[in-house]
Amino acid sequence: MGFVVPAVGVGLAAAIGIAAYSYSVGASKEKAKKSSTPSKPTGPKVDVYFGSQTGTAEEFAKSLAKEGIKRNFDMRAVDLERFEGDDMPGQAAIFLVATYGEGDPTDNAKASYEWMKSEAKQGALEDMSFAVFGLGNTQYEHYNSVGKFYDSQCETLGGKRIVELGLGDDDQDIQEDFNNWLELLWPALDAHFGLESHDVADSGGVEYRLQVETYPTEKAARKLCGAGGVASSSAIDHQATVGMTVTCNRELYSPEAGRSCRHVELDIAGVDSDYITGDHVAILSDNNPELVASLARRVGADLDEWVVARDEAGAAPFPCPCTVRHALTRYLDLNGALKRRQVAALAEAAGDGAERERLERLASKEGKDELHEYAVDGRRNILDVMRDFPSVDLKLSQLVELLPRAQPRYYSISSSNLTHPSSVHVTAVVVRDEMPDGRVFGGVCTTYLNGLPVGSRVTAFCRRTTFKLPSDPSTPVVMIGAGTGLAPMRGMYLHLDRLRSEGAGMGENMLVFGCRTSKDDFLYSDEIRSMVDKGTLSHLVTAFSREVPGQRPYVQHRVRERAADIIRLLDGGAHLYVCGLTAMAKDVKRSLSQGLEELKGMKGAEAEAYLERLHSEGRYMQDVWSS
Ligand SMILES: Cc1cc2nc3c(=O)[nH]c(=O)nc-3n(C[C@H](O)[C@H](O)[C@H](O)COP(=O)(O)OP(=O)(O)OC[C@H]3O[C@@H](n4cnc5c(N)ncnc54)[C@H](O)[C@@H]3O)c2cc1C
Ligand SMILES: Cc1cc2nc3c(=O)[nH]c(=O)nc-3n(C[C@H](O)[C@H](O)[C@H](O)COP(=O)(O)O)c2cc1C
Incomplete structure (x- = not known):
């Protein structure tokens, strides 16, 4: 991984006379120059449809499309909501679809799912070639049933399969499952279209390619990205969230339980949100402020500086500009167990040979069990790993690249809209593990909920479910x-x-x-x-x-x-x-x-x-x- 100050950042910073510290991760000057004059791909058109609830499939679709363009395919990521089965002459479609509920499609996949299930005529997809990757979790009974459905139904409706169905298991390492499937997809696509095989450089373990710049003041940052700023492409900003006020936060377990479970009441009077008994509430929590501060210190970032981050397509992982504190507190998952690709990136950033070797081992296929024991069983987040490997020299820009985006946590609402029409109740057990070496691992959202005083505001939204009482109350x-x-x-x-x-x-x-x-x-x-x-x-x-x-x-x-x-x-x-x-x-x-x-x-x-x-x-x- 090389680090350069991109010409655009320096030039503009110099022109407006401010201190700008900017890094472009993984891009050489040569590459940066090339990407400034992008040429339209001339290869076959392939649409990558994503059926996603919490953003993983969408993220995969975008990175796949980006990679496809590098390989000269005319490839784009498309919301599955926009799939028009009746209008697919001669097209290739890749479906990346998650399974939810009890084997149900995501909200944005419902229309195409229903169309394929009951409306499409025999042979409706005979002009289409397709590939499917399902996103699921083996803990659920209906494992990846939606991915399996799209794969079999596309074939039943006459589509030509480009590559075997791929299945990703979120209980293990879904990114790795996806990467393994991509290794089959690319040659299969080349063969399908009769192209010579492409060889494209490995993306080096990072999640998405970003240009990240920090500025001492908001005014300076806005000069770069315009007065209106850059809208966030984060899934959490695409939900109609509201501010719910905490009116009660009490302990439900006895002091002898040795654990904690909170009863939290969130006032929704006067905000644009309602629910029906059996619905879920999704909570966007803040990361632990101590973790935010320690991590910022470790990467040499100033929490009060202003940050602008954009990928090659101009999309921002958080609203830009915002303070480094806000980005780290709300938008990035700082606490999750590290995956192999992240450890590989840390290995590249390790100055000490022995540390690098150890990290490379943990990131290797052979070291998978060791990594599980170290990171998952050991409950280690990125800061813990960087403490264990002090020679790892990571900058804020790399950190932003490496960390997955924060996801809301869902809770089954424990109140009834009949008895509490303007209040959503949450019953949440606090995730807290005391590790043998004295570290205490706290779950992101439940630690946040645990510490919320009455009167504080929580960013949240209610989600309809099908978990509903019978309409006749005399039904047992x-x-x-x-x-x-x-x-x-x-x-x-x-x-x-x-x-x-x-x-x-x-x-x-x-x-x-x-x-x-x-x-x-x-x-x-x-x-x-x-x-x-x-x-x-x-x-x-x-x-x-x-x-x-x-x-x-x-x-x-x-x-x-x-x-x-x-x-x-x-x-x-x-x-x-x-x-x-x-x-x-x-x-x-x-x-x-x-x-x-x-x-x-x-x-x-x-x-x-x-x-x-x-x-x-x-x-x-x-x-x-x-x-
Ligand atoms: C539809 C739905 C309804 C739900 N309803 C409820 C409910 O009513 N009540 C309730 O209490 N919960 C409920 N949950 C679970 C809830 O959404 C959260 O998953 C739970 O509260 C933990 O969130 P957290 O952010 O505190 O923990 P997280 O930070 O998400 O951690 C959760 C677990 O992930 C693993 N983990 C995370 N980071 C690491 C790491 N660095 N190293 C190793 N392991 C790690 C650990 O096993 C940890 O215990 C529901 C979930 C869903 C999907
Ligand atoms: C509430 C909930 C229900 C789920 N139900 C299933 C299921 O029935 N079958 C399955 O294979 N995976 C299930 N999953 C796992 C998701 O499909 C998996 O985490 C996927 O990566 C999510 O993709 P997305 O982020 O694009 O929405 C479920 C996940 C959640 C949170």
Whole structure:
């Protein structure tokens, strides 16, 4: 990686007489000159469609298109919302599509998904050639089902496959999966179009190519990027966020629990946001100020300086100009475990031979397990790694290149719009790991939430889900949740309780809840017991996994024990809700399946079909996340 002061930055800075410190990462003077007179690619046209919710597929699509242009393809990244299947004569399309919910497409992929599923005529895509990379996570039951759907459906509709389906697993290293697939894609594209194979230099481990400049004053920075500044292309700025005011932030666990779970109430009165029971709220948190300050110090950056960053297409990863403090606090993921490509870049920046060698080993394919142990099990963020390798000399510009963009954290709203129309409740367990060497790892968002005083403002937005109560309140519901998986169930029982108090008849409602002990982490226990007393809940089933020595009951065990009641309710039309970690949801499903086999004499496949039918009828809903 070479570092040069790009001609444009110096020239302008000199012309306006200010101190500008600028770096162009990974670009030589020669390359910079070439890129100033870009020629339009003359090769085949290829559209890269992205179906993305939190920006990964979009990021991949943009970097793929950029790489394609270097290889002379007329390639561009296109929002899948703009896909017009009926109008694809002779085109090549690459689909990078993420899976959400219970095997559902992202919001921007819904229209094309539906079109391919039910509207497209036989042979509709026979003039199109295609390649698909799915983005998913093996923790989820419907692993990459949307990617698989696009791949098979494009073929069914007559499309010609350019390369085998690629699958990325966000539970492991999705960037590496993508890179591996690209190694197959490029030669396949060349072969498909009958081109000579292209050989393009490796991008050197960085995420996107940026020109980053800092200025002592806002005025100076604005001189470079114009009075209006440069709009941010960050996914977090493309959401309709609002400022929600914290009106309550209290502890839910007992002091003996040794852990913390916060009940946070966010006021949405007077702001343009609403929700329905069962929705999610997405929170954009600030990074820990100490981490921000230490990292800035380590890369020699002044937090109060103004920064302008743009990629080759002029897009900015954060609104420009902004202070270095704001960029590091809000827009970059400073705390995540490092991936191989980032470690490779750190190795390049290491001055000491032994350190470089060690980092190269960690970044190598062979060193994958060592890196996992060091970075993931060891809970090390980029600052921890730079402390362990003091000869790594990284500048702010490289840091901005290396770090992924910050992502919002989603929470299942734990209030009901009937009982709390102007307040969103969040029930969040604080991520805090004490490491053997004395370091304390804190989760980004929950550490932020934990420290929020009443009166502070949180940037957030509500997101609709399909996790909804039946329209008839007398329809029985079975709610199964472990830990903070109780959150949406709380919204639901509060909702039902309000309807009951207004005279609605209640169905036979059951709550199955699991935590460690009845005293330390039984969330909202008094409220739940009152729901039983009032008849809103007919059954309360608890699983305390650490109450009785030698016994470890979890919700899935209780589901197994109470299978007769649950199946009776389901046969009678009940709706079933499961919320919590993906692993728990899988175990609950297995217990239900076993119950059906034992009590109804079903074979495995029949039990599976029974549950699948519930799912397709919207009577088996899951709100799950991976750990
Ligand atoms: C739809 C949905 C609903 C959800 N609802 C709830 C809810 O109601 N309540 C709730 O408490 N949570 C909920 N979650 C989870 C929540 O979104 C967050 O993931 C959770 O609060 C942790 O966020 P954090 O920023 O504090 O932790 P993060 O900083 O994101 O860390 C989370 C985990 O990532 C790993 N990790 C991160 N950085 C590193 C590193 N440097 N090294 C090693 N490992 C690392 C660790 O395993 C860590 O525990 C939900 C998630 C989804 C998707
Ligand atoms: C709430 C939620 C639900 C998800 N559901 C699934 C799923 O059903 N199947 C799957 O393979 N991956 C699932 N994932 C993983 C995402 O598809 C994966 O993280 C992907 O990289 C996201 O891409 P994006 O950032 O472009 O939206 C889910 C992720 C979240 C946060």
